[in-house]
Amino acid sequence: QTTRVGQEYRIIVELPGVTDVNTAIKMIGETPILEFKEENNTPPRELTAAEKKELDTFNASSTRRINLALADLRRGISFEEVAKKYSEDDTTKNNGGDLGFVSQVLQPELVEWAKTRQVGETSKEAVKTTIGLNVVKKLEERDAGKEVSASHLLICYQGAANCTAAYTKEEALSKINGLKVQATIQNFSNLVKEFSTEPGAAERGGDLGTFKKDTMVQAFEDAVWDASSGTIVGPVETEFGYHLIYKRGENMLKDYRLAWVFVKTKQKIDIVPAADVWKFTGLSGKQLKRAEVTQDQRTGQVQVSLQFNEEGTQLFSDITTRNARKQVAIFLDNEAISTPTVNEPITSGSAVITGGFNFNEARVLAQRLNSGALPVPVEIISQQKVDATLGADSLSKSFKAGAAGLLLVMLFLVVYYRLPGFLAFAALLVYTVVNLAIFKTLGVTLTLSGIAGFILSIGMAVDSNVLVFERLKEELLSGRMLKSAVEESFLRSWPSIRDGHVTTLIGAVVLMWFGSGFVQGFAVVLIIGVLTSLFSAVTVTRTFMRIVTQLSKEKGNSFYLGYKQE
Template sequence: MNRNKVWSIFVLIVAFAIFALLIDIPQLPGWVPGHQWFSKQKVHLGLDLQGGTQLTYRTDTSNIPYEQKVSAVEGARDIIERRINIFGVTESITQIAKLKDEWNLIVELPGIEDVHSAVNMIGETPILEFKEQAPSRELSESEKDAIAEYNQHAQERAQDILEKVSAVGADFSFLAKEYSEDPGSKSSGGDLGWFSRGTMIPEFEKVVFDDLKVGQITPELVKTNIGYHIIKKTDEKRNDQGEVTEVRASHILIVAKSEEAIKQNGKWQYTGLTGKQLQRALVTFDPQTGEPEVSLEFNKEGAKLFGEITGRNINKPVAIFLDNYPLSIPVVREKIITGRAIISGNFKLSEAKELARRLSAGALPVPIKLIGQQNVGPNLGKNSVKKSVVAGLLGFLLVAIFMIGFYKLRGVLAIVALSIYALIVLALYKLIPVTLTLAGVAGFIVSLGMAVDANILIFERIKDERRLGKPLSVAIDDGFRHAWTAIRDGNITTLIVCFILYQFGSGLVRGFGLTLGIGVIMSMLTAIVVTKTFLRITTKNG
């Protein structure tokens, strides 16, 4: 291989290693470019390393038709996960475990302190309700003044953010994640995806379709009835006539209050229509557009109630709540007496399936009973972390002694490659992210051994080639080529096992399979690319 190409690969390896190192360091100094982003990448620790509680629930699916049991249990799992998120527990894991004909839900709550409240919250039965808007009221002068004062502060905050966004080198996506108050787009950096005319609020739509060019950010705040927007137009699509038909944009929203909303008081009133009257929710497709939508079917009592509700709310919204959270707020166009309804709203297929599952979970009662609780103290978790770190460092040290003792310079190169491997794998654990458990740490340590094993196979093959009298550069190329099949086949069989462990295992078993699988993939790359590049650089000629 041309030595210039070898050096180019070497530079890329060093760049990747530095990038991984910056991710791995817990807190970078302020002078490092991008230090905020790097420092935000955290290690996600599981229950056994962080401490916390594991709760095991048994679901009662005896009254649910067989073909709907999986959907109902998955819906219950989704609701539990959302309840946990509202409770403020991070890095939680909720899994389904089937034992013969019984379905269990295993909930891991790392770092949780108020276990009693968590048990009460999770144990509630999912509640599905259909609500209509409550009558509006008049505002007092003090309420109007409070609204004006709140909106003034909101405008000032939005203006400050606009100045940050307009600064040279500002990262719009990063600032949107930090400041935006739009829950639907905040986590994706303010990205609203593709949309056509008639989809957005008129003021917003005019700016993105008529005023902005691709890549531009609004120089001034855009005021709508929702609040203050800072908008960036990221892309557009045109038809054959050159007209803009679709736009992709991102925004940062600072919410404002409106007198009309306060008059309504944001309240929804009980209608008597709940999940008890909903027979099923299915994903269907619009025959005209082919877009996915969610079809609702009520029983006789529900059909009567739904007809009355839609009859008195024509051109008004009727909200569908699950656990007091609005899943969908469609506007009624006509009275519906058939006992069936369609929820449409530019859904992706995955979103429609999720909505149908959640609605079905509310309609199909799945009682859950706490059958097990296991507590792990924070001190035990800290001790586990310390022991895991010591085990990892000790294993690395012993491997280094062995490799350098047997292979001298090549052993040193293998250890440097192994260090780069460890940096990259740990960075991937943060970026994916992987929730590390004791079993996951074990998987990482095992993968270290497998990474060394690949280097040993290569070095021994190089020795064999040298015994045949081949020049060193040729022996290196042939040694790698002949060792590759053994490395490939051994790692593929390990990856198959990792897939089985992750796909069909649960809890700690899945963690072991995931970390080992990531380690095996990266070990092949480092052995074939990193070690080979280092050997070529240190080999001057044949």
């Protein structure tokens, strides 16, 4: 339920089944913020004069410190003592500066220095890295296996991981087999740029750089590891699609155990941080009309469909036009939940997110996107908890009141309408059981407004039977036979029953569409109840009546209201 107080909107939220106040506050207070972002190619700003002076002063001090360390080593002071005195790496300075075996990825400059040095050798000059100045000592080396350099061409298909292409699996296989026939070492990079479905392939040409064992997925690794240098192999199928692999070469590796004296230096990035990878486009949940789960009609793949309002349509068109063949990121609460590649400009105001979702994943994503359509934060101003004791007491009283009401209805039907009234009561029990079964199946939680809708639908079920029985009374009074009177009563009562139920359904649908939470709960339960009562009054009661008329006299008896004794 939404109300307006001054310039603020206040929302009343019911959370049936939530028993912990803190959990409820967390659920309500989490306002997801949805944003669409694009790649940020804006270079960082230049240093100011003051910042440049600060940088130069700091690095000059670092240079003096590392030179003092080198001077002590030349005077014969041990490496361990120099490391303890000068190193600024607190994790190694007290164990002789020992780094252990160093990774090429983490310390490429140190590894390059070690490749041409003997075990036990110490650098005569400072070795510069991106983070500082270093005096380095080579302690040990060992064989580390092989590294491979390779490029690949990927054709993915619907259902493959992170795939946004429209190929079916069979089409993708046919496509890559055709490309394999064309592929040579000379044209491989051009084929990748033109045909690969991998994001960024047009810029990188499919280059994977160099990598060691256990870096790639198993099928890909097995194929490239067994291939000869300078050959093209494939197609190889992985979870990402089909690959053609060009193995450029391989090298035998060594690992180096090093020790260092580390002195930190500063770079421009330490003063002016690098810009974020993504930048905001102006498109947010404010312009998202809705997100829903759909299926690709051609492949059956589950996907999430997005629909924007008029402003969002124009923004999205501009974004996809300038980012064709690039990635656009969808952020929820500053976390990237999807980074689809834009295949072509989208001007329709709608788009789909594909990514190998199953139905539940797509449903959760759609829910999160719709939740993220809130453009402003929510502040909780009050909360109220109905504890278990009060809830149990209310439930007990409601049950007793419902049972008493049902008993009174039964007595009225039986006393006034006699045998048909008893049959109507039996049909009413069937109606109640069917309703509760539907509530259980759909996971409906009955709030106060929902109970009101259920009681109203019971009244409509009783009303339908009353219409039939009154008509039956008139038919019997006119002299009809019992069997004919029963059929005629249902036939002539049907238009009134139908019109009453349809009118109520229309009202309930309007309430569900435009109403707030409380009203929507009432409307949903009422819709279920009305449809069920239509079934019970017309089908169940009629079936019971037909069975009983077979056991009665042709003109009925005193168990039927309207019976005339001859």
